[in-house]
Amino acid sequence: MDKYGKRRFDIYGYEKIDTEVLEAIKYEYPGRDTVIEYITEEFSSVCPWTGLPDNARLTIRYIPNEKLVELKSLKYYLTSYRNIGILQEHAVNRILDDLVKLLEPKYMEVIGEFLARGGISTRVVAKYGTIPK
DSSP, X not given: OOTTTTOOOOOBOGGGSOGGXXXXXXXXXXXXXXXXXXXXXXXXXXXXXXXXXXXXXXXEEEEOSSEEEOHHHHHHHHHTTXXXXXXXXXXXXXHHHHHHHHHOOSEEEEEEEEXXXXXXXXXXXXXXXXXXX
């Protein structure tokens, strides 16, 4: 008998990802190709099948056009993933899509370096646009 087969933690669907909290602020140097990088060691979502946590080092790197993401809003947004049942690859792409929609940057990449589970770690890189020359 598999005593783990019926164990499951509460997980939520994508509809609980809090995109409404995201806020953009004006970038005062739109002609300058400044690379901005946000890094957190505390990103967490959950496996959609088991509800077990997926923890990652998340890096968001971008060259803004006219807008920056307000950091408090980004923290709340990323924290909203805590109980979302989402594959690691999908989480990284969803974050990229949501931030591109908000900011319309010249370039952006989101890198998720997920901690090992079962001896395998995962690194996911999703990109938008090209780096200006």
